[in-house]
Amino acid sequence: MSDRRRITINVNGTLRNAEVETRVHLADFLRQSLGLTGTHLGCEHGVCGACTIIVNGSAVRSCLMLAVQADGASVETVESLGTSKALSALQQAFSRHHALQCGFCTPGMLMSLEAFLRNNPHANAAEIREAISGNICRCTGYQGIVNAALAAAAEHRGAA
Amino acid sequence: MSARYFGAAVQRLEDPRLLAGNGRYVDDIALPGMLHAAFHRAQVAHGRIRDLDAADARTMPGVAAVYVMADFAAIAEGPMPPMAPHPLLKTPLTYHPLAVEEVHHVGEAIAMVLADTRQQAEDAANAIQVDIEDLPAVAHATAALADGAPHVHSGRDSNLVGTLRGGFGDAGAVFAKADHALSETFAIHRGGCHSMECRGVIAAPDPLAEELTVYTSSQSPYMVRRHLAQYLKRDESSLRVIAPDVGGGFGPKANVYPEEFAVALAAMMIGRPVKWIEDRSEHFVATTQQRDQLWTLDVAFTGHGRMLAVRGRCIHDNGAYAPYGLILPATALASFPGPYALEALDIAIDVVLTNLVPTTPVRGAARPCTAFVLERLADAIARHLDLPREEVRRRSFITADQMPYTTGMKARDGSPISYDSGDYTKALDLALAKIDAAGFAQRKAQAAARGKLLGFGIASCVEDTGLAPFEGATVRVTPAGKVVISTGAASQGQGHRTMLAQIAADALGVDIGNISVEAADTGKFPLGISTVGSRIAVTAGSSVELAAQQVRKKALEAASFMLEAAESDLEIERGVVRVVGVPGMQVSLGDIARALSGSAGLLLPGHLEPDLAATAYFESNALTFAYGSNACEVEIDPATGDARVSRYVVAHDCGCLINPLVVDGQILGGVVHGIGNALYERMVYDEAGQPLSTNYGEYLLPLAPEMPDIEMHHLETPSPRNPIGVKGAGEGGTIPAAACVISAIQDALGPGAPFIAEHPVSPERITQWLDAIS
Numbered sequence: 063m064s065d066r067r068r069i070t071i072n073v074n075g076t077l078r079n080a081e082v083e084t085r086v087h088l089a090d091f092l093r094q095s096l097g098l099t100g101t102h103l104g105c106e107h108g109v110c111g112a113c114t115i116i117v118n119g120s121a122v123r124s125c126l127m128l129a130v131q132a133d134g135a136s137v138e139t140v141e142s143l144g145t146s147k148a149l150s151a152l153q154q155a156f157s158r159h160h161a162l163q164c165g166f167c168t169p170g171m172l173m174s175l176e177a178f179l180r181n182n183p184h185a186n187a188a189e190i191r192e193a194i195s196g197n198i199c200r201c202t203g204y205q206g207i208v209n210a211a212l213a214a215a216a217e218h219r220g221a222a
Numbered sequence: 223m224s225a226r227y228f229g230a231a232v233q234r235l236e237d238p239r240l241l242a243g244n245g246r247y248v249d250d251i252a253l254p255g256m257l258h259a260a261f262h263r264a265q266v267a268h269g270r271i272r273d274l275d276a277a278d279a280r281t282m283p284g285v286a287a288v289y290v291m292a293d294f295a296a297i298a299e300g301p302m303p304p305m306a307p308h309p310l311l312k313t314p315l316t317y318h319p320l321a322v323e324e325v326h327h328v329g330e331a332i333a334m335v336l337a338d339t340r341q342q343a344e345d346a347a348n349a350i351q352v353d354i355e356d357l358p359a360v361a362h363a364t365a366a367l368a369d370g371a372p373h374v375h376s377g378r379d380s381n382l383v384g385t386l387r388g389g390f391g392d393a394g395a396v397f398a399k400a401d402h403a404l405s406e407t408f409a410i411h412r413g414g415c416h417s418m419e420c421r422g423v424i425a426a427p428d429p430l431a432e433e434l435t436v437y438t439s440s441q442s443p444y445m446v447r448r449h450l451a452q453y454l455k456r457d458e459s460s461l462r463v464i465a466p467d468v469g470g471g472f473g474p475k476a477n478v479y480p481e482e483f484a485v486a487l488a489a490m491m492i493g494r495p496v497k498w499i500e501d502r503s504e505h506f507v508a509t510t511q512q513r514d515q516l517w518t519l520d521v522a523f524t525g526h527g528r529m530l531a532v533r534g535r536c537i538h539d540n541g542a543y544a545p546y547g548l549i550l551p552a553t554a555l556a557s558f559p560g561p562y563a564l565e566a567l568d569i570a571i572d573v574v575l576t577n578l579v580p581t582t583p584v585r586g587a588a589r590p591c592t593a594f595v596l597e598r599l600a601d602a603i604a605r606h607l608d609l610p611r612e613e614v615r616r617r618s619f620i621t622a623d624q625m626p627y628t629t630g631m632k633a634r635d636g637s638p639i640s641y642d643s644g645d646y647t648k649a650l651d652l653a654l655a656k657i658d659a660a661g662f663a664q665r666k667a668q669a670a671a672r673g674k675l676l677g678f679g680i681a682s683c684v685e686d687t688g689l690a691p692f693e694g695a696t697v698r699v700t701p702a703g704k705v706v707i708s709t710g711a712a713s714q715g716q717g718h719r720t721m722l723a724q725i726a727a728d729a730l731g732v733d734i735g736n737i738s739v740e741a742a743d744t745g746k747f748p749l750g751i752s753t754v755g756s757r758i759a760v761t762a763g764s765s766v767e768l769a770a771q772q773v774r775k776k777a778l779e780a781a782s783f784m785l786e787a788a789e790s791d792l793e794i795e796r797g798v799v800r801v802v803g804v805p806g807m808q809v810s811l812g813d814i815a816r817a818l819s820g821s822a823g824l825l826l827p828g829h830l831e832p833d834l835a836a837t838a839y840f841e842s843n844a845l846t847f848a849y850g851s852n853a854c855e856v857e858i859d860p861a862t863g864d865a866r867v868s869r870y871v872v873a874h875d876c877g878c879l880i881n882p883l884v885v886d887g888q889i890l891g892g893v894v895h896g897i898g899n900a901l902y903e904r905m906v907y908d909e910a911g912q913p914l915s916t917n918y919g920e921y922l923l924p925l926a927p928e929m930p931d932i933e934m935h936h937l938e939t940p941s942p943r944n945p946i947g948v949k950g951a952g953e954g955g956t957i958p959a960a961a962c963v964i965s966a967i968q969d970a971l972g973p974g975a976p977f978i979a980e981h982p983v984s985p986e987r988i989t990q991w992l993d994a995i996s
């Protein structure tokens with residue numbers, strides 16, 4: 063039960079080396095071992111999306127992946143996007159469009175959208191809604207999130 | 223004073239931290255030496271605990287302790303104090319922190335394990351052997367009232383807690399003379415809370431100071447302090463309760479929970495910090511839920527379609543305990559007559575126990591239930607008389623010239639309820655105009671051409687907001703020129719910090735970026751009640767206004783002395799008090815604060831009291847009433863029964879808007895919650911009281927692709943009942959939403975369909991109705 067293994071993960075651009083229990087999921091590893099508490103847990107059964115991070119470029123539910131499965135992978139969490147003093151364009155759009163209330167679903171929303179918009183900069187509202195269909199928000203009714211994503215994508219296209 | 227911020231769509235002060243992943247929710251807090259708790263919970267809905275064997279659990283890796291209630295005997299005993307006593311509750315129906323002798327619903331905590339990690343604690347909690355004698359369980363409120371029904375609590379001889387009654391006028395006489403009357407039976411289902419952050423508690427004892435600090439994901443940290451202090455027979459000053467960032471509340475987090483007490487007791491026993499984080503499966507069985515209500519109602523009306531009187535009965539499922547007294551059914555009762563000018567009302571609500579998770583307010587409390595039955599009755603009248611649904615409303619509404627309008631009902635304190643202001647017809651007409659009701663027939667035809675059934679729905683509501691008595695606030699200017707607002711009002715995402723800062727910034731003439739807000743920490747502000755019933759803008763908002771105005775006055779007094787100028791010649795701009803028309807004659811608020819902070823040997827300017835600060839407790843002594851009308855369109859796929867809300871328009875009046883961005887967000891989220899209640903959220907139990915929907919595969923929440931873009935329109939009728947003219951906005955979206963969606967589904971199904979008197983409505987159910995027509 064307390065099987066342990068040594069892993070190396072690139073987390074937000076820094077190589078992290080750690081020994082973990084094989085049963086610990088990636089979200090717990092990030093939160094507890096690395097102190098990256100921006101990644102949240104809302105259901106731990108893969109439905110709510112609060113724990114969404116980017117692993118090797120794809121949005122992944124970190125509650126459904128064991129830390130040992132991420133050995134050798136490159137992981138991005140919400141902490142990689144921007145700081146509270148220098149928010150990313152998507153984060154700023156979230157604030158402008160009131161895309162967050164309690165903020166608990168927000169890191170997962172941001173990471174789902176970050177992964178999606180990188181590959182789909184021309185997405186429309188319906189496609190954005192589909193892209194966050196695996197992220198539950200109880201507070202906002204989703205509308206502000208969709209508007210924020212549309213605005214961030216438009217801004218990105220304008221800048222590119 | 224010019225309003226730079228009040229009324230403006232100011233971006234939230236809360237956002238940058240939360241967006242950067244720097245929120246500090248309970249589970250983000252780690253204290254040195256902290257142990258993790260897991261609970262062993264009842265697997266049966268009703269049973270007697272015969273024996274508990276924790277021998278194996280105690281020896282498992284990492285386990286520091288296993289506790290049952292008896293282990294706490296040296297510190298405390300007995301059931302938890304009731305939060306909201308009610309005369310009908312002759313003996314309180316509260317939990318023990320850990321169950322003793324009998325369990326009354328699946329999920330009730332029986333024992334707890336403390337271990338080095340949560341995983342170890344869970345392993346050990348699973349290894350605890352509990353021998354429980356099955357007792358017969360009651361899994362439905364109507365079954366609970368049947369002759370010979372098993373008793374929910376073996377020690378109580380009836381499952382009926384009592385009957386709440388309310389009304390006015392002579393219903394019998396009005397029914398006797400009315401042109402028409404109708405009877406309908408309504409079934410409203412219990413859903414859940416489902417804040418994205420589950421509950422969580424950390425208790426940290428300080429052995430030297432004999433203090434206990436509790437972090438809890440709560441809407442009511444001050445209630446937790448009050449009740450825990452009472453239970454522990456300690457003075458409140460030895461407890462500090464903090465609600466850090468809270469990931470959504472929606473009502474259930476307003477309760478004081480057994481886990482909060484158990485974690486505190488365990489921490490005191492073991493002398494180390496203890497953390498418990500509710501997981502989602504626990505949330506389904508241990509966090510309070512919405513309500514099953516079964517209504518049987520008659521409505522009397524004129525041939526012209528004016529609603530005259532409503533009478534009838536409700537069976538209200540209160541679950542296995544009444545942790546929040548009878549607040550929920552009492553709110554259902556007090557929400558009559560909604561927006562309607564009835565001549566008579568006669569309602570009885572039977573409050574019934576079942577062996578299910580207790581029910582307490584969830585967003586809207588039971589106001590959505592009352593709105594649902596009243597709005598369905600209005601639709602039924604229209605159907606009966608073949609009138610447009612909006613006409614029945616126009617002819618039945620309380621009118622603007624009747625304001626203030628005394629409804630005939632009583633508030634919680636027994637005082638008569640009186641609606642303060644508003645124009646209900648105007649809101650309805652606004653919603654109808656904005657959704658283009660006139661163009662609906664054409665849109666329906668277009669949908670029909672695509673093989674879809676389009677329906678049009680409307681619903682209206684009135685919402686009491688700003689519950690008494692107060693949330694106070696201190697406004698203080700520091701020598702650095704910062705403004706710090708302290709309040710007891712807890713937040714779960716409503717943007718209170720921003721809203722309060724906007725009010726203070728205008729009053730003091732400072733930039734909002736200079737303001738910080740500390741809230742929901744009993745160590746920082748002496749008193750607080752609870753964030754419930756859409757009350758914070760009215761209560762804390764008004765207190766901040768009053769306190770900030772006092773600070774302004776004091777600053778001007780001090781500046782007048784320091785600048786040797788008349789107060790009438792002074793103005794405050796951007797944090798600086800200056801003499802109008804004399805450049806350079808100025809002193810900053812920070813300098814004034816420094817002068818009022820005192821220096822050894824120097825007198826304070828103008829012999830003023832020290833501290834550039836003021837505290838105010840605005841007393842909210844009469845409710846303020848928000849209201850609105852919603853209109854929507856629902857498209858049904860007759861092949862599958864799938865119902866999709868395609869358009870949704872809200873016309874809402876919550877008085878003066880402090881921050882339209884935040885108000886819109888509150889209403890949007892509320893509407894989506896109501897759509898979830900109408901179409902998706904179903905908490906299923908079997909006959910034995912076993913919950914069958916305990917994950918998000920089985921319990922469906924509204925998701926982004928299914929939700930419409932919601933269009934929002936505000937009327938702004940200032941409330942005369944507080945200094946800033948506001949009314950609450952937290953629940954006005956939810957209250958009419960389910961009624962509005964069901965009204966549209968009914969319309970889509972056409973005149974041949976049976977009358978819809980229930981929610982949630984599943985695709986299977988819609989298919990059944992369609993089959994019944996064809």
Ligand code: FES
Nearest residue numbers: 105106108111125
């Ligand atoms: S916590 Fe991972 S999907 Fe919900």
Ligand code: FES
Nearest residue numbers: 163167199200201
């Ligand atoms: S902002 Fe609270 S759950 Fe999304």
